[in-house]
Amino acid sequence: MESPSTLGLILLLLGSLVCQAQARAFFVFGDSLVDNGNNDYLLTTARADNYPYGIDYPTRRPTGRFSNGYNIPDLISQAIGSPSTLPYLSPQLRGQNLLVGANFASAGIGILNDTGIQFLNIIRITQQLEYFRQYQARVSALIGEEEARRLVNGALILITLGGNDFVNNYYLVPMSARSRQFPLPDYVVYIISEYRKILARLYELGARRVLVTGTGPLGCVPAELAMRSRNGECSVELQRAAGLFNPQLVQIINSLNAEIGSEVFIAVNTQMMHMDFVSNPQAYGFVTSKVACCGQGPYNGIGLCTPASNLCPNRDLYAFWDPFHPSERANRLIVQQILTGTQEYMHPMNLSTILAMDSRT
Numbered sequence: 001m002e003s004p005s006t007l008g009l010i011l012l013l014l015g016s017l018v019c020q021a022q023a024r025a026f027f028v029f030g031d032s033l034v035d036n037g038n039n040d041y042l043l044t045t046a047r048a049d050n051y052p053y054g055i056d057y058p059t060r061r062p063t064g065r066f067s068n069g070y071n072i073p074d075l076i077s078q079a080i081g082s083p084s085t086l087p088y089l090s091p092q093l094r095g096q097n098l099l100v101g102a103n104f105a106s107a108g109i110g111i112l113n114d115t116g117i118q119f120l121n122i123i124r125i126t127q128q129l130e131y132f133r134q135y136q137a138r139v140s141a142l143i144g145e146e147e148a149r150r151l152v153n154g155a156l157i158l159i160t161l162g163g164n165d166f167v168n169n170y171y172l173v174p175m176s177a178r179s180r181q182f183p184l185p186d187y188v189v190y191i192i193s194e195y196r197k198i199l200a201r202l203y204e205l206g207a208r209r210v211l212v213t214g215t216g217p218l219g220c221v222p223a224e225l226a227m228r229s230r231n232g233e234c235s236v237e238l239q240r241a242a243g244l245f246n247p248q249l250v251q252i253i254n255s256l257n258a259e260i261g262s263e264v265f266i267a268v269n270t271q272m273m274h275m276d277f278v279s280n281p282q283a284y285g286f287v288t289s290k291v292a293c294c295g296q297g298p299y300n301g302i303g304l305c306t307p308a309s310n311l312c313p314n315r316d317l318y319a320f321w322d323p324f325h326p327s328e329r330a331n332r333l334i335v336q337q338i339l340t341g342t343q344e345y346m347h348p349m350n351l352s353t354i355l356a357m358d359s360r361t
């Protein structure tokens with residue numbers, strides 16, 4: 001027979017568990033690196049809906065994620081104690097599920113509207129932000145305007161943009177329209193100025209903690225090695241693009257934070273997070289960072305990952321799952337740095353610090 005005080009303690013513990021279950025909401029914007037399956041609901045060729053995508057996901061089935069298993073948003077959701085965010089277009093995203101957050105990302109998109117035009121029907125960033133506004137109206141109807149605002153203000157947000165503005169725009173074809181319009185440094189200044197507007201709009205919409213990833217080492221992905229490399233060295237041109245883009249992104253983040261007077265935007269140095277295992281894969285337990293697990297041709301870097309592609313038996317040994325996207329294991333290394341990285345990786349602070357700070361306020 002429990003004494004009343006033990007019972008009280010149990011109730012208290014249960015109460016705190018219930019409170020914890022209502023973890024902060026999480027919203028995701030961007031491209032295929034963070035798409036949880038929106039494109040499966042669209043008429044587009046930019047989709048991951050075939051075997052062997054998802055081969056290591058708990059269901060062992062494709063989910064629309066460009067990964068063999070979990071992607072970066074999934075692992076962040078796990079870190080904050082939430083279920084994965086549902087794609088905004090999923091019919092399951094209704095009722096209480098809305099309170100977990102939502103994933104608005106869409107493979108193929110970029111900062112610019114003309115990025116990824118070959119994929120036809122994808123959710124461009126302006127539309128993702130419009131859906132975020134729509135989402136807020138739906139949540140307001142559910143829990144009231146004030147609570148909805150609190151949920152959005154208290155949420156964690158992730159945005160991943162920019163890579164496609166190079167690989168699926170400026171460098172998509174030789175003599176692309178954008179490359180005839182701008183020398184590379186001017187193009188970067190232009191897309192960064194557009195990105196600044198997107199981030200400012202997110203703030204207007206209530207975002208208060210936003211992880212902003214830079215681009216990874218674009219020139220080192222298996223697709224670029226296959227197209228542009230002679231001896232397996234990273235493509236100089238795409239590395240130059242990433243090298244121009246990332247520092248300027250940090251500058252606009254600093255300038256926005258200064259303007260707002262608060263550390264709303266956090267720069268995630270994905271370039272450095274990738275370079276650690278790209279330059280020394282063995283140190284991280286990978287057999288290679290040059291060859292994709294799933295693909296065909298040199299470095300398995302040509303075309304898409306399909307049921308007919310080469311497929312490695314152990315995905316954990318490969319840094320790249322397909323010609324463009326990291327494996328789940330590489331995603332785990334990246335999210336570990338997001339959580340606990342030093343200021344070189346996470347500026348001005350890592351996610352553990354954010355979670356600790358925000359739980360006190």
Ligand SMILES: *[C@@H]1O[C@H](CO)[C@@H](O)[C@H](O)[C@H]1NC(C)=O
Pocket residue numbers: 112113126194
């Ligand atoms: C992209 O398209 C949206 C919607 O049509 C428009 O509001 C926005 O200004 C466009 N962005 C650029 C950079 O042209």
Ligand SMILES: *[C@@H]1O[C@H](CO)[C@@H](O)[C@H](O)[C@H]1NC(C)=O
Pocket residue numbers: 339340341342343348349350352353
């Ligand atoms: C997270 O960032 C804080 C502040 O920069 C730092 O003190 C801490 O060591 C980092 N966390 C870990 C686990 O490294």
